Amino acid sequence: MANLSAISTWTLADVQHFARRAGFGLNPTDAAALQIQAPGTAIDAWIDGTGPVYDPTAFTAALATADVVTESQVNASTTDPGAVNVAAVPGPHAFLVDTANAWRNNLNTAQAYLAWRMQHNPHAFEERMVLFWHNLFATGWHKVNNAALMLKQIQLFRSQGLGRFDDLLVAVSKDPAMCIWLDSVLNNAPGTSIPNENYAREAMELYSLGADNGYSQADITQLALALSGWSFTLAEADYVPNPASPSQRTVADGHFRVYDGSAIAPDTRAWYGGTRTTLQNMHRTGTISLFGQTLDITTTANGWAKGENALRSIVTVKGANCAKFLAERLLIHFVTAAFTTQDRDDVATMIQASGFDLRVVLKTLLKSQYFFDSAHRFALAEGPVSWTVRAARMLCPPLTVAAGQTPKGYPAWRLVTNNATTFDQMGMKLLDAGGPNGWKEHTGWLNSNNMRYRTKAAAALALAETRSSNGTTYALFPTSVTADWFPTAPASTQAVYDRLVALLQPGPIPTAVGTAWLAALWPTSFVWDAASQTKARELAFLILCSPAGQLY
Amino acid sequence: MTTRRDFIQTLGATGAALAGLSACGGSKSGSGGGTPVQPPIPVPSAPILVVVNIDGGYDWLNILPPNAGANLGVYQSKRANLGILDSAQMSDLGGGVGLNIDLTGMDALNAQGRVAWIPGIGMPNPNLSHFTAGDIWGQGSATPGGTGWLGRFADTAFNPTGDVLRGLTVTSDLPLMLKGANRSFLSISSAGGYVFPAYLFSGNTMPDAALIESGWGTALSAASTDPGYLAAAQAGKLFYDAQNNPAFGAGGSLLARTPSVLYPGDAGYPVTRLDTGTLNGGLSRQFKLIAQMIAAGLPSQVYFSRLGGWDTHSNQAVDHPNLQRALGGSIKAFYDDLASITTTSGIAQDRVMIMTYSEFGRRVQENNGGTDHGTASLSFCVGKAVKGGLYGSYPDLANLDGNGNMRFTTDFRSLYATVLERWLGQPAATTNSLLGSTYGRLNFL
Numbered sequence: 003m004a005n006l007s008a009i010s011t012w013t014l015a016d017v018q019h020f021a022r023r024a025g026f027g028l029n030p031t032d033a034a035a036l037q038i039q040a041p042g043t044a045i046d047a048w049i050d051g052t053g054p055v056y057d058p059t060a061f062t063a064a065l066a067t068a069d070v071v072t073e074s075q076v077n078a079s080t081t082d083p084g085a086v087n088v089a090a091v092p093g094p095h096a097f098l099v100d101t102a103n104a105w106r107n108n109l110n111t112a113q114a115y116l117a118w119r120m121q122h123n124p125h126a127f128e129e130r131m132v133l134f135w136h137n138l139f140a141t142g143w144h145k146v147n148n149a150a151l152m153l154k155q156i157q158l159f160r161s162q163g164l165g166r167f168d169d170l171l172v173a174v175s176k177d178p179a180m181c182i183w184l185d186s187v188l189n190n191a192p193g194t195s196i197p198n199e200n201y202a203r204e205a206m207e208l209y210s211l212g213a214d215n216g217y218s219q220a221d222i223t224q225l226a227l228a229l230s231g232w233s234f235t236l237a238e239a240d241y242v243p244n245p246a247s248p249s250q251r252t253v254a255d256g257h258f259r260v261y262d263g264s265a266i267a268p269d270t271r272a273w274y275g276g277t278r279t280t281l282q283n284m285h286r287t288g289t290i291s292l293f294g295q296t297l298d299i300t301t302t303a304n305g306w307a308k309g310e311n312a313l314r315s316i317v318t319v320k321g322a323n324c325a326k327f328l329a330e331r332l333l334i335h336f337v338t339a340a341f342t343t344q345d346r347d348d349v350a351t352m353i354q355a356s357g358f359d360l361r362v363v364l365k366t367l368l369k370s371q372y373f374f375d376s377a378h379r380f381a382l383a384e385g386p387v388s389w390t391v392r393a394a395r396m397l398c399p400p401l402t403v404a405a406g407q408t409p410k411g412y413p414a415w416r417l418v419t420n421n422a423t424t425f426d427q428m429g430m431k432l433l434d435a436g437g438p439n440g441w442k443e444h445t446g447w448l449n450s451n452n453m454r455y456r457t458k459a460a461a462a463l464a465l466a467e468t469r470s471s472n473g474t475t476y477a478l479f480p481t482s483v484t485a486d487w488f489p490t491a492p493a494s495t496q497a498v499y500d501r502l503v504a505l506l507q508p509g510p511i512p513t514a515v516g517t518a519w520l521a522a523l524w525p526t527s528f529v530w531d532a533a534s535q536t537k538a539r540e541l542a543f544l545i546l547c548s549p550a551g552q553l554y
Numbered sequence: 555m556t557t558r559r560d561f562i563q564t565l566g567a568t569g570a571a572l573a574g575l576s577a578c579g580g581s582k583s584g585s586g587g588g589t590p591v592q593p594p595i596p597v598p599s600a601p602i603l604v605v606v607n608i609d610g611g612y613d614w615l616n617i618l619p620p621n622a623g624a625n626l627g628v629y630q631s632k633r634a635n636l637g638i639l640d641s642a643q644m645s646d647l648g649g650g651v652g653l654n655i656d657l658t659g660m661d662a663l664n665a666q667g668r669v670a671w672i673p674g675i676g677m678p679n680p681n682l683s684h685f686t687a688g689d690i691w692g693q694g695s696a697t698p699g700g701t702g703w704l705g706r707f708a709d710t711a712f713n714p715t716g717d718v719l720r721g722l723t724v725t726s727d728l729p730l731m732l733k734g735a736n737r738s739f740l741s742i743s744s745a746g747g748y749v750f751p752a753y754l755f756s757g758n759t760m761p762d763a764a765l766i767e768s769g770w771g772t773a774l775s776a777a778s779t780d781p782g783y784l785a786a787a788q789a790g791k792l793f794y795d796a797q798n799n800p801a802f803g804a805g806g807s808l809l810a811r812t813p814s815v816l817y818p819g820d821a822g823y824p825v826t827r828l829d830t831g832t833l834n835g836g837l838s839r840q841f842k843l844i845a846q847m848i849a850a851g852l853p854s855q856v857y858f859s860r861l862g863g864w865d866t867h868s869n870q871a872v873d874h875p876n877l878q879r880a881l882g883g884s885i886k887a888f889y890d891d892l893a894s895i896t897t898t899s900g901i902a903q904d905r906v907m908i909m910t911y912s913e914f915g916r917r918v919q920e921n922n923g924g925t926d927h928g929t930a931s932l933s934f935c936v937g938k939a940v941k942g943g944l945y946g947s948y949p950d951l952a953n954l955d956g957n958g959n960m961r962f963t964t965d966f967r968s969l970y971a972t973v974l975e976r977w978l979g980q981p982a983a984t985t986n987s988l989l990g991s992t993y994g995r996l997n998f999l
């Protein structure tokens with residue numbers, strides 16, 4: 003049975019457990035500062051992002067110079083009229099992912115932008131929920147082929163990820179990237195045409211109910227009819243030309259519409275960029291039978307789109323199934339993979355009682371005795387993005403320091419995501435899920451190939467590795483052993499070990515292993531000199547590579 | 555009443571031939587290539603299995619379309635727009651079945667008698683979820699219990715503390731099919747730099763990788779039962795042990811190798827996408843890596859590879875031919891390339907059998923531009939020891955299930971049983987034990 007009553011006091015270890023799971027960790031100083039507060043108050047503020055600690059002002063300002071890597075010149079097309087060279091952009095500069103730069107459509111840059119936000123956003127929970135929802139509503143750049151639309155979907159998770167689940171499900175179903183990803187834009191079923199079942203199937207199987215959990219093949223077909231014609235339109239400003247090749251345009255934004263034959267105005271273009279005055283008629287009219295209920299998918303009420311009533315009925319009619327599905331996903335991401343059926347049902351009951359209010363659900367779960375149960379500490383294998391970002395938070399200078407340094411003390415995330423040790427090789431190609439089922443968490447993150455690349459990432463994080471790009475050499479993760487890791491000189495090898503463990507927070511490392519490491523690294527007497535500081539880097543590398551270092 | 559399904563599942567453990575199922579076997583009337591049908595060679599002493607996962611549930615009905623008989627009319631009716639109806643678009647496999655020539659190169663291999671086709675392969679109670687169906691295929695058991703059929707093979711056949719490289723996937727993930735109770739396959743997705751970070755080999759004084767092993771190896775012997783901890787330790791130890799293999803030379807790279815033939819994706823490969831441009835080279839890259847591994851002498855017996863993108867709910871008229879060309883072309887190139895590799899156990903082409911599978915086929919009735927999830931699938935095996943032809947029965951398109959999907963005709967575990975016993979050399983009793991029941995063998999081996 004999952005005890006969902008809230009804790010009333012917490013220890014430093016509790017705080018760090020919470021921060022690892024609900025964010026990307028806290029260093030010992032910040033964890034101690036949080037521990038002073040009552041857990042209920044502190045967790046509310048952490049989730050809501052309220053209070054001076056979570057003030058985004060400095061973070062938002064730093065984004066203007068967050069990318070340290072120089073952007074190369076883009077040469078003008080020799081055949082495209084009006085083409086101009088797009089000059090190189092010396093770093094540091096903003097990540098070039100805004101609307102005006104949508105034409106660049108660079109996945110690595112979008113990944114780097116997200117990673118930087120995860121590392122430095124003072125409201126870490128916001129980014130943690132991005133990871134959670136991105137895994138659940140997994141969408142892939144390789145089919146959407148549009149970084150701007152992928153980031154628009156990510157922003158949706160920030161703005162609605164703590165609202166009501168049924169609202170989020172509807173919003174995701176209307177999201178342009180999702181409409182492309184699972185073929186909603188091609189679900190053309192007027193009259194007697196056969197619908198495209200792709201989105202309807204996954205909306206139930208992967209996004210709200212779980213496989214074979216309360217629906218039939220007939221329900222899939224019926225929902226596909228309800229959602230036929232769900233697509234989006236563009237305004238002229240949303241269709242951004244590449245200045246180096248103006249005939250090439252990229253969609254930078256989109257506005258949901260049901261393609262039902264009505265006028266396209268105020269927009270002017272269909273989802274694929276073609277100019278139109280009316281929308282194609284793709285939507286089925288009449289009624290459907292879903293979950294045994296007859297629903298009118300032609301007329302609308304409550305400001306809903308045509309067919310939206312069918313989508314919402316997943317939660318209203320199949321609420322118990324939906325709550326169990328959500329409970330399982332929340333548990334395996336935030337708490338444990340070893341939950342019992344009773345645990346799952348207890349959380350599901352809480353979800354239903356909340357009216358699928360995700361903010362209430364997350365607050366209840368993350369304050370609960372169940373969440374803080376000692377059996378759940380270090381009981382999950384950490385995903386590679388979280389693992390990398392958490393280490394970067396611990397080892398690199400904080401935003402306030404990094405922003406003032408010359409060069410900026412930010413990781414060269416774009417080189418990390420591009421050609422050093424990619425998230426892809428570590429098992430999570432951020433923004434580019436291989437399939438709509440996302441990534442398997444916990445032990446699913448671990449195989450020999452992923453461990454191979456985690457060792458390479460660990461080297462980048464701990465061993466001061468560099469990469470060259472456009473004639474400049476960048477520290478992949480700029481770190482200072484004396485300033486960032488050991489502001490107070492350690493007096494012994496054990497003190498070095500203890501400090502690094504406090505920073506990196508691995509699971510329990512067998513005593514014999516730690517002893518062997520220290521004995522091999524410092525076979526004779528200990529002096530805190532440059533050589534020992536290099537050894538400290540190697541010890542950090544070992545901790546990051548160790549089995550315990552994969553847990554959180 | 556004994557159904558055909560019952561019959562298949564309850565055939566004797568001695569590998570009794572499915573004479574009835576191979577009624578079409580030996581049909582080798584394909585028109586591609588000038589090489590006549592060649593007799594199969596004996597199963598080699600050191601066989602290698604290369605599994606190809608056709609990921610996404612492929613529309614094999616458009617790869618082996620009906621070209622005569624009762625099925626043709628149904629097919630024409632339900633595939634009015636997407637159907638392969640032009641006789642010039644296919645070669646004839648006999649028995650009312652054609653072979654789409656977009657499956658590049660396969661008509662030539664078929665004409666040589668090197669391909670065994672198993673249309674209608676599937677399972678009772680099929681599932682239309684990619685992931686559930688894929689897990690069922692991966693587990694391959696009468697009573698699925700969370701391990702894969704090849705993982706259980708590894709549990710049984712591999713040295714418990716050795717054989718690190720005997721089972722290997724060239725994908726970056728580790729599919730359920732390859733997970734055993736005690737052993738898992740190694741995952742290597744590139745041949746270069748298969749070592750620890752360069753830092754450790756750049757004159758630094760760190761006492762090298764042995765320290766890292768003390769994090770993995772020692773951890774394995776520690777009394778931990780934490781699944782995450784054990785998974786990390788096992789994965790790290792596998793990586794550590796593998797990179798110690800002498801085949802990984804200086805810098806951790808396998809001996810470089812230039813393929814002897816062009817593959818899809820290569821400049822100059824003669825077949826392009828239907829909508830022009832270079833074919834997807836994803837499977838080609840995996841096959842080239844496997845060929846490089848075989849040439850380098852890695853002791854791998856089973857390799858796993860994957861080509862995704864087959865979930866053709868839409869745009870099938872363009873995407874499906876492109877995918878077929880990449881799939882068929884890659885297999886043909888790989889098969890040809892293997893002829894140039896001599897190993898200590900013989901010519902690689904003689905040692906390798908390619909086995910394909912996909913989690914399901916697609917709905918017979920097309921939608922508005924594509925096809926939705928279906929049931930029964932198609933597997934095919936390619937190799938010099940294969941007895942080419944059609945095996946099993948082609949589904950009856952006039953007798954679909956309540957959702958308009960094909961009823962399976964050959965249990966997929968019959969394919970596994972055949973491969974385990976007749977290719978990987980497992981005793982019949984062991985084979986049956988690995989699959990949890992006795993499934994009839996197919997006579998292509």
